[in-house]
Amino acid sequence: MSTKHTIAVLVNDQPGVLQRVSGLFGRRGFNIESITVGQSEEAGLSRMVIVTTGDETTLEQVEKQLYKLIDVIKVINLSSKPMVARELALIKVKAEPSARPEIMGVVETFRASVVDIGTANMMVQVVGDTVKIDAMIELLKPYGIQELSRTGVTAMIRGNA
Amino acid sequence: MSAQTPEVRSTEQLREKWLKPEVITGSEILLRSLLLEGVECVFGYPGGAVLYIYDAMYGFEDFNHVLTRHEQGAIHAADGYARASGKVGVCIATSGPGATNLVTGIATAYMDSVPLVVITGNVATTLIGTDAFQEADITGITMPITKHSYLVRDVKDLPRVIHEAFHIASTGRKGPVLIDVPKDVSAATTLFQPDDRIQLRGYNPRTVPNKLQLDKLARAIEEAERPMILAGGGVIYSGAHEGLYEFVNKSGIPITTTLLGLGAFPSGHDLWTGMPGMHGTYTSNHGIQQSDLLINIGARFDDRVTGKLDGFAPHAKIVHIDIDPAEIGKNVPTDIPIVGDVKTVLEMLNPIVPYAAKADAWRDQISKWKAEYPFRYVDSETVLKPQWVIEMLNDTTKGEAIVTTDVGQHQMWAAQYYKFNQPRSWITSGGLGTMGFGFPSAIGAQMAHPDRLVISINGDGGMQMCSQELAICAINNIPVKIVVINNQVLGMVRQWQELIYDNRYSHIDLAGSPDFVKLAEAYGVKGLRATTKEEAQRAWAEALETPGPVLVEFVVEKGENVYPMVTQGSTIDQMLMGDA
Incomplete structure (x- = not known):
């Protein structure tokens, strides 16, 4: 059964390491839904969080193939444990002054924030799990979304898990 | 040099x-x-x-x-x-x-x-x-x-x-x-500060296997009625051929060796069944398909070995020993995975391995198949048969040469008819199937073993993909014996076009190839040609007696096919056996 998996990959912060990882996914036919990369708690190491879909066998192959890369230090299947997963989206939505109060209502409900206001649009920032952001986008669609940018998921296992 | x-x-x-x-x-x-x-x-x-x-x-x-x-x-x-x-x-x-x-x-x-x-x-x-x-x-x-x-x-x-x-x-x-x-x-x-430290946090290959898995394997061998070993190149690469020999003798389990595993086990042994897969032996393929315990030692279940995956070894409990964890379960679901260096695994396994006591009837079956279904071909007195040429090379060198091949029909015939007994004596491009590999790889093999006889077996197609290296043999006096099995056609493609594409022979005619004898001579390498058995024996004897590099062209039957053959999409016991 094909399901969504979130995996964290601790890698050497070396030139080309993103290419090695994404290239591996590409040539082995593994799907990448999102990928985020940034510093980790240790100097010289970066943490990638990759959301991928596939069955258990595919996931096992993904993990094993990742471990074959010399620059990969550790692979953790986050979604096998209780985790916190977040992404951030910036949404530029059409907002004539008359529509603004209604949009503000949606923003407040989602505990999102307005980070910029133009003459005829607003930029909304929303943080949350993927489902929340999907829902927010759905609600803003009727007003006219002019531009949308999502960071992709970053995630961690909960402290006591 | x-x-x-x-x-x-x-x-x-x-x-x-x-x-x-x-x-x-x-x-x-x-x-x-x-x-x-x-x-x-x-x-x-x-x-x-x-x-x-x-x-x-x-x-x-x-x-x-x-x-x-x-x-x-x-x-x-x-x-x-x-x-x-x-x-x-x-x-x-x-x-x-x-x-x-x-x-x-x-x-x-x-x-x-x-x-x-x-x-x-x-x-x-x-x-x-x-x-x-x-x-x-x-x-x-x-x-x-x-x-x-x-x-x-x-x-x-x-x-x-x-x-x-x-x-x-x-x-x-x-x-x-x-x-x-x-x-x-x-x-x-x-x-310059030489550095002999290795600090690679992300690279720790696991060589020592899990002991519990070895115990499981030992118990499975005790229970098995139709066990079979499938050994591959990993045995040779880890230097485990002696360990494998002991394992087979102790367990009494029949063994097939993959294309890259040829030489990992002596071909004269009673329990050796030859190569499996697309052009493998009847015994190996039926042995795998009917086995109830299949022990893969350092092979990767390549598609040329497994044939149609759905229906591969349907009755077998699968054991897979491999240094690369990613190979385990990649193609074939595994019951007993053993990650480790093959040599280390066998060293730990051999002291505890039991004799497969329930497999007497199976061993009889294997030897019956071996006797009944050896590799066969229809010989001819008028044209040279490529299989006959390889048999002659084998007989005259007692199976002791280092043989490199190119890719195609001649490669399969060499794998079938040359009888290897030592590891690192058989050099062929198995996974990628690279034409042009056969001849230059022989130069490297000869550099590694200046005193051994190195034979490079090529087709007339692949020989033309790296023939420029004849210069290296001539200049450095690298005494490779270069064999060209010339059937004037891209034989393996011809075979598929005959059998699978209804005789629609599309762009396989190698007319216009050079005179290989003259080509060799142009580089200062001795060239010989044979079109009959008598000429073949004479030319080959002359090649062996000549101290430096020699190219011998054997002009062979054009329409010869490699059998047995498992066509793509079939399970490996669905074999075309040919006319012989």
């Missing part, structure tokens, strides 16, 4: 010389580091971006550099050297086209897990990314076909990078490692 006799020095004296901390160029660091890794021979081709490296090699006597006539020849030769010797093969090429000409050879080595260190030049770091003359992103191009790669941007990193590269290439599941050296890095000077 060199005519000059270098100043004789002991290894210690030489090491002392190489280790000396001096301010030297990146190129000199490269050469010294190679020497410290034990390199005796490199294959290469110079060019603009490696001029500093070649300048450092001027008058250099500490290792042997073989100048090939094409970079592809260099890398296949390095590959043949590595497979024959068990050491790391090394080749050098320049940036851009020099580097891209290595790509096929790198992929060949990667697919067959051959340890290579591939050194390429690149344009200066200041020019990288500007589409400079002869610039190619070779680390990017080769990322999917190398075990690891380096682009060295600082000369100070060179000693560490080279040491790591040899470590990575030659440990765990072996493979090619590429080191890209920009021109300014090979020119820059620094204090």
Whole structure:
């Protein structure tokens, strides 16, 4: 059964390491839904969080193939444990002054924030799990979304898990 | 090989010389580091971006550099050297086209897990990314076909990078490692500080298996009524052939060896069933399909071995021993996974392995099949049959030569009719199936074993893909016996077009090929031709008696097919057996 998996990959912060990882996914036919990369708690190491879909066998192959890369230090299947997963989206939505109060209502409900206001649009920032952001986008669609940018998921296992 | 006799020095004296901390160029660091890794021979081709490296090699006597006539020849030769010797093969090429000409050879080595260190030049770091003359992103191009790669941007990193590269290439599941050296890095000077530490947090190949899994395997052998061993190239690469011999003798389990596993087990042994798969023996394929316990030792369940996966070994409990965890469960679901170095695994397994006592009827069945279904062909007194030629090569050399092949029908016939008894005697491109590999790989094998007989068996197609390396044999007097099995056609393609594409022979006629005897002679290599059995025996005897390189062309039947054959999409017991 094909399901969504979130995996964290601790890698050497070396030139080309993103290419090695994404290239591996590409040539082995593994799907990448999102990928985020940034510093980790240790100097010289970066943490990638990759959301991928596939069955258990595919996931096992993904993990094993990742471990074959010399620059990969550790692979953790986050979604096998209780985790916190977040992404951030910036949404530029059409907002004539008359529509603004209604949009503000949606923003407040989602505990999102307005980070910029133009003459005829607003930029909304929303943080949350993927489902929340999907829902927010759905609600803003009727007003006219002019531009949308999502960071992709970053995630961690909960402290006591 | 060199005519000059270098100043004789002991290894210690030489090491002392190489280790000396001096301010030297990146190129000199490269050469010294190679020497410290034990390199005796490199294959290469110079060019603009490696001029500093070649300048450092001027008058250099500490290792042997073989100048090939094409970079592809260099890398296949390095590959043949590595497979024959068990050491790391090394080749050098320049940036851009020099580097891209290595790509096929790198992929060949990667697919067959051959340890290579591939050194390429690149344009200066200041020019990288500007589409400079002869610039190619070779680390990017080769990322999917190398075990690891380096682009060295600082000369100070060179000693560490080279040491790591040899470590990575030659440990765990072996493979090619590429080191890209920009021109300014090979020119820059620094204090040479040899680095013999390995600090690779992300690289810890597991060699020692889980003991509990070994116990499980021992119990499974006790219970098995129809056990079968499938042994592959991993046995040879880990030096486990003696352990395997003991394992088979103790357990009494019939054994099939894959194309890359030929030589891992003596072919004369009662329990050996030959090669499995697409052109394997009846006994091996039916043995696998009917087995209730299939023990894979260092093979990777390649599609040419398994045939249709759904329906492969349907009754068997699957045991898979492999150094690479990613191979386990990749193609075939596994019941007892054993991750470890084959040699270590067998050393731990042999003291506890039981005799498969319930398998008497099975062993009888196996020997009946062996007697009933050997490889067969219809011989002829009017035309030479390729199978007959291989049998003659086998008989006259008692199966003791190192044999390299190209890819196609002749490769399968060589695998079927040459009877190997020693590891590292059979060198063939199995995974990638690279035409043009057969001849240059023989040059490398001969460099590794100057005193052994090396036979390179080629088709008339593949021989033309790297024939320029005849020059290397002639100049260096490398005494490879080059066999061309000439059927004037791309035989394996012809066979598929006959059997699967309704005799629609599309673009397979090799009319216009050179006169191979004259081609050899043009390079100063002796050439001989045979069209009958008598001529064949005479020519081959002459070739064996001739001290240097010789090319012998055997003109054979055009329409001969390789049998048995399992067509794609069939399970491996659905075999076309041919007319014989």
